[in-house]
Amino acid sequence: MIDASYPYFDVNLSWLSNNYRLLLEAQDDSVPVRERLQFLGHYAYQTNEFFRVRIPTIMAMGEVTSDIRSKLNIYPQSLIEHVRETIENQQIEFYNILSNKVLPELYEQGVHLYFQESFAAEHQSYSRYFFIEKLFRYLQPILLESKRSAKFAVFEPKKLYLVIRLQRLLQPDEDLYATVNIPTDSFGRFIELPELDGKRHYAFVDDIIKENLNILFPGYEVLDSYAFRMESEVEFNIEDEYPLPMAQRILKQLEKRNFALSLPYFTETGVPINMRNYMVTRLSLAPDEFNDSGPYIFLQDLMTFPFVSKKLTYPDIRPIQSDLYRDQVSVFDYIQQGDRLLHLPYHSYEPIIRFFNEAAVDPQVKEIQVSLYKISPNSFILNSLISAARNGKRVLTYVELNTKLDIQENIHWSRKMRDAGVKIILNAPGLKVHAKIALVKRRGQKGWERYGFLGTGGFYKLTSREIVDHALLTCNREITNELELLFGYLATQEEPKKYKYLPFNTLSVTQFNLQKRLIELIDREIVNSNAGLRAFVTIKINQIQDHILIDKLYEAGQAGVSVHVIVSESSCLIAGLPSISDNITVYRHIDRFVENTRIFHFCNRGEEEIFLSSCDWTFRNLHRRIDICFPILEDNLKSQLKLVLRNYQNDTQKAVKLDLYQNNLSLKEDGRPKLRAQDANYRLVEKWKKVALNRIKDEFDTEDRKDVAD
Numbered sequence: 001m002i003d004a005s006y007p008y009f010d011v012n013l014s015w016l017s018n019n020y021r022l023l024l025e026a027q028d029d030s031v032p033v034r035e036r037l038q039f040l041g042h043y044a045y046q047t048n049e050f051f052r053v054r055i056p057t058i059m060a061m062g063e064v065t066s067d068i069r070s071k072l073n074i075y076p077q078s079l080i081e082h083v084r085e086t087i088e089n090q091q092i093e094f095y096n097i098l099s100n101k102v103l104p105e106l107y108e109q110g111v112h113l114y115f116q117e118s119f120a121a122e123h124q125s126y127s128r129y130f131f132i133e134k135l136f137r138y139l140q141p142i143l144l145e146s147k148r149s150a151k152f153a154v155f156e157p158k159k160l161y162l163v164i165r166l167q168r169l170l171q172p173d174e175d176l177y178a179t180v181n182i183p184t185d186s187f188g189r190f191i192e193l194p195e196l197d198g199k200r201h202y203a204f205v206d207d208i209i210k211e212n213l214n215i216l217f218p219g220y221e222v223l224d225s226y227a228f229r230m231e232s233e234v235e236f237n238i239e240d241e242y243p244l245p246m247a248q249r250i251l252k253q254l255e256k257r258n259f260a261l262s263l264p265y266f267t268e269t270g271v272p273i274n275m276r277n278y279m280v281t282r283l284s285l286a287p288d289e290f291n292d293s294g295p296y297i298f299l300q301d302l303m304t305f306p307f308v309s310k311k312l313t314y315p316d317i318r319p320i321q322s323d324l325y326r327d328q329v330s331v332f333d334y335i336q337q338g339d340r341l342l343h344l345p346y347h348s349y350e351p352i353i354r355f356f357n358e359a360a361v362d363p364q365v366k367e368i369q370v371s372l373y374k375i376s377p378n379s380f381i382l383n384s385l386i387s388a389a390r391n392g393k394r395v396l397t398y399v400e401l402n403t404k405l406d407i408q409e410n411i412h413w414s415r416k417m418r419d420a421g422v423k424i425i426l427n428a429p430g431l432k433v434h435a436k437i438a439l440v441k442r443r444g445q446k447g448w449e450r451y452g453f454l455g456t457g458g459f460y461k462l463t464s465r466e467i468v469d470h471a472l473l474t475c476n477r478e479i480t481n482e483l484e485l486l487f488g489y490l491a492t493q494e495e496p497k498k499y500k501y502l503p504f505n506t507l508s509v510t511q512f513n514l515q516k517r518l519i520e521l522i523d524r525e526i527v528n529s530n531a532g533l534r535a536f537v538t539i540k541i542n543q544i545q546d547h548i549l550i551d552k553l554y555e556a557g558q559a560g561v562s563v564h565v566i567v568s569e570s571s572c573l574i575a576g577l578p579s580i581s582d583n584i585t586v587y588r589h590i591d592r593f594v595e596n597t598r599i600f601h602f603c604n605r606g607e608e609e610i611f612l613s614s615c616d617w618t619f620r621n622l623h624r625r626i627d628i629c630f631p632i633l634e635d636n637l638k639s640q641l642k643l644v645l646r647n648y649q650n651d652t653q654k655a656v657k658l659d660l661y662q663n664n665l666s667l668k669e670d671g672r673p674k675l676r677a678q679d680a681n682y683r684l685v686e687k688w689k690k691v692a693l694n695r696i697k698d699e700f701d702t703e704d705r706k707d708v709a710d
Contacts, residue, residue, distance in 0.1 A: 002660060006073045007554065007580050009662055011545055012054050014570035016086050017662035019046050021590050023090065024656070024664055027097045033105045034305060034312040035592060040098055041302030047087065048231075048300060051264045051291060056236040058083065060261075064253045072242070095294050107199070111308050113190070114203045116295050119211060123193045123201060130191060131212040138183040139209070141216050144282060145176050154179060154283060155230040157263070160298060162206065163228050164213060165275055166220040175223070177278055180216060182206050182227070189301035200308060204296065226268045226275065227297045234261050240620035262286070266293045314592050319348035320685050323692040331358050332442060335451055335475050341637045342471040343644065344457075345593060346685040355453060355473060356384035359440045360391060367394040369487045370438040371626075373458045381459050382413060389421035398490055400427040428493050434625040435509075436614050439483045450480035454630050456612055457596045468593045468678070470612050470641075476633060478506040490626070508629040510615055510622050515548065517629070521602050521609070522552045522561075528605055529560040536562040538601040538645055543616040545572045550617075557583035566648050566655070568595035576660055588664060591654040591678045600629070601645055610641050640688065644681050651677040 025031060026039040061069060062076035069075060103115055119127055144154065155161055160182035165175055182205060191208055193201040206227055213222045239247045265283070267276075267290050280287055293299075307313070322342055331354050334340070342351060359365045368388050372381070389395045397417070414424055427433055436455035441448055457469035474480065482504055489499050496511035508514040522537060529535035537556055544550065544565060550573045557563045563584040565573060575586040589595055598613040615627035632638050648655065653676040656664040668674075 002574065002577065003073075004577065004580060007574055007577055008073075008547055008550060008572045009574050010079065011570055011572055012050075012058065012079065012083055013086070014572060014662055015046075015050055015054060016083065016090070017658070017664065018569050018588065019043055019050070020090060021588055021656060021664045022046065023093055023097060024666075025590055025654075026094075027101055029101075029105075032311070032313050033102060033109055034308070035314055036097075036102045037106070037302045037305050040094065040102065041300045041304070043090075043094060044298070044302065045300035047090070048266075048298070050087075051266075052231055052233070053235045055080075055083075055264065056234045056261050057238065057241065060236065060238070060250070060254055060259060063257045063259045064250050068246070068250060068253070072246075091294055098299075106312075109309070109312055110199050111312070112199050112201045113305075114201070114207060119193075119203070119207075120196060122196055123203070124211065126194055127203065127208045127211050128215075131208055131215065134187070135183065135205070135209065136215075138186050139180050139216065141178055141180040143176065143178045154279075155228060155265075156181075157230050157233070159229070160184060160206065161228050162209060162213075162225045163271075163275060163279060164217070164225040165223045165272070166217055167223065169219055169221055172221065175274065176220070177275070177282075178217065179228075180209065180213075182209060184301070188304060188306075189298075190304075190306055192306065202306065206296070224272070224275075226271045228268075228279070229266045229297050231264045231266075234263060236261055237620075240624050242619065243623075262289050265290050266297045267291070268297055269294050317346065317682055320346060320689050321348050322351050323689070330362075331355050331473075332362070332440075332449070332451055332475075335473050336449075339476060339632075339634050339637060340473040341632070341640060342473070343640070343681065343685050344469045344471060345467060346682045351473070352453070352471060353380050353384070355440075355451075356381055356438075357387075359442075359451075360384045360388035360393070362442065364444065365393055365440055365442045367396075367441040368438070369396045369398075369484075370453075370459075371398040371433045371435050371490070373400055373432075373434055373436060382417065385422050386417060386420040389417075395422045396425065396487070396491070397422055398425050398427065398433045400432050425491065425493065431493075431495070432625045433490060434614055434621065435486075435628040437483060437486070437628060439480065439487055441484075449475060450477075450484060451475050452480045452483045454479070454483075454612070454628065456598050456614055466593055468595050468597055470597050470599075472612065472630065472632070472637075476506075479630060479633075482507040486626075486628070496626075506631065508611075508613075510625060510627040514615060514627065514629050515546075515622050518549060518600070519552050521600075522549075522556050524604065525561045525602060526556050526559040528603065529556075533605055534603055535560065536564070536601075536603045538564045538566075538599075538649070539617075540566040540597060540599040540645060540648060541616055542569045542596065542598065543567065543571070543618050545570065546617045546619060546622055547572070553584060554581055557581050564649060567658075571658060571662075574660060575658060586658040587649075587651075587655045587667075588658055589648060589651060589655045589677065591676070593678055598629075599641060599645055601642070608638065608642070610638050612641075640684070643684055647675065647677040647680040647684070650675045651680075654678070 022039050022043040026036045026043065058076050058080050061074050099115065103113055106113060161179050162182060164178045164180065166178060167175060184205060187205055189205055190202045191205050193203055210225050213225060238250050265285065269292055276290065322340065331351065359368055368385065385395050385397060417424055436458050438453035440451040442451065452474050453471065455469060455471040457467055485502060486507065486509060489502060500512065502512060504513050508517040525535040525537055537553065544567060553563050553573060560583065565571065565584065565586045567586065567588050568590065571586050573586060575581050575584045598615060600611040600613065602609045610632045611629050612632060613627065613629035615621045615629060621627050632641060650672065652667045652670060652672050652674055655667055657667060659665055
């Protein structure tokens with residue numbers, strides 16, 4: 001039963017509702033079978049992240065006083081029971097989909113993955129060969145009974161291991177224990193076996209090791225073995241969830257109670273009680289710190305299942321070259337003609353590469369500033385920035401170290417940039433620059449020219465063919481001047497409250513004016529609706545959790561404003577609550593490409609306004625990061641985004657409607673025409689390209705006729 005006095009869906013349960021949406025995609029027969037495997041892998045990843053990110057906070061809240069829990073409407077004991085029951089039910093469905101739907105379909109398509117099966121005789125002999133000739137040199141078996149083993153950690157974080165129960169052949173009455181690593185870094189998780197009966201066969205590398213453990217432990221009888229994994233770290237940032245005074249109260253109480261975070265351990269189903277008790281003692285754990293993951297652990301590796309055939313995947317889309325990319329035309333001259341909007345991954349990302357490459361070699365460019373957020377070592381932008389610095393340009397980067405890279409990789413790329421003369425400013429704790437922005441200053445004939453890049457997604461994702469994002473390239477004076485103002489502030493590394501006076505009027509910046517600006521825009525729709533005018537608000541976003549903005553949307557809905565929310569992840573807003581949110585609909589959209597766009601659309605008495613943003617509506621983004629929201633000012637680009645949004649609103653194939661309890665309700669039988677937003681938006685970009693080509697052709701024809709007349 002939903003408490004109308006607290007009309008917000010729990011963020012943890014919304015996360016799990018989103019996880020279930022991934023399972024729905026995995027069981028959809030219309031989705032190619034390898035893509036279904038990847039959705040299952042994505043589900044496994046998100047569930048693992050839930051244990052790493054959300055469970056620590058729930059457990060911590062169980063240690064604070066009841067007055068705090070009551071004020072925050074958090075009841076950890078019942079919540080953790082609900083969470084564990086939900087995950088357990090989802091895990092059952094996960095393995096049912098994998099075992100009874102996806103793997104049989106994969107088999108019908110000529111591909112067999114051994115899954116809790118004995119190897120065929122031919123594959124047994126190959127597995128023995130592969131084990132001896134390939135795997136053996138990478139294995140590190142350790143007998144846990146030896147005195148020296150007690151000095152070392154049993155598990156290295158983020159690695160897979162087998163824990164083995166065995167007995168000496170000459171002393172069969174005593175159970176002993178050993179571990180061995182599963183070297184997925186060297187071989188991946190899936191090993192291809194010889195073709196048999198016209199089918200391609202694959203096995204988990206862990207099963208190949210299990211099959212040959214007797215070779216690894218001569219003189220012992222191997223009784224059984226089970227996979228284990230320890231998470232490297234948990235994420236517990238209470239300051240990212242609550243205002244500072246409340247966060248400090250919580251942390252102070254946790255300190256008094258000597259609350260310590262434990263790292264989650266994941267095990268296969270069926271670990272014998274004696275082995276479990278032994279590992280609990282050996283690792284000094286509480287019994288409930290082991291999480292049963294089913295017959296295989298770390299199945300997010302399904303996202304990396306080998307590519308076998310094009311018929312098992314979605315057809316490739318051919319990225320469409322933007323009209324921004326034209327030979328013999330400077331990218332800066334072209335931007336001078338008007339703002340350019342890229343719809344990724346449907347557009348090619350080459351214009352963005354060209355933007356930075358040209359800035360690196362253009363002698364008139366004197367300065368480049370860029371917020372990288374996170375970056376991968378092979379990112380295209382690294383080479384451009386290094387080249388620019390070596391060409392004598394002033395290059396400043398604002399960076400958060402990428403925790404998915406190891407320390408040496410972070411050191412390597414940062415040293416490479418510094419050696420070239422790039423100035424690196426690391427994000428300060430509590431002040432991460434999440435905005436995806438860049439500014440190029442160029443000396444033109446009439447003085448300084450400024451060119452801006454503003455995106456909804458990070459540079460480290462831009463070259464991915466799997467992410468939906470938007471990127472604006474502009475020389476609009478209002479936008480670029482405020483970009484320079486923002487970069488000037490970032491260079492101070494000071495808290496935003498010391499610079500509240502900064503005049504951001506065109507840009508909206510978190511911790512300065514973004515939340516206030518959104519409230520003003522929604523309030524305007526409320527005023528218009530109360531005046532009898534048409535009013536609507538459409539929000540496309542990853543996550544919506546902030547109670548202040550949710551309350552404002554509730555107020556708008558109650559005033560008659562039509563409110564449509566499209567999320568790709570979690571939503572704490574509850575649609576359809578009687579007298580609270582009757583006029584609000586919430587959809588969740590998941591498809592082949594990961595949705596990362598944030599688009600905000602307001603009616604404004606028919607003078608419609610559209611904004612793009614890097615900011616989700618969460619406490620962390622609004623109050624602990626620097627994010628931006630920027631307007632789309634040119635009418636033709638507004639029209640494009642209106643059509644893009646319309647496709648999301650009319651999607652009946654990959655969108656679901658969220659009800660009061662965040663059930664994912666299918667729209668396939670709601671009577672509307674079949675429409676799939678991502679396919680439709682790709683066709684839109686194709687259409688716009690044809691229109692642009694025809695316009696260019698007409699321009700050339702006109703010039704040719706003038707030449708003939710002359």
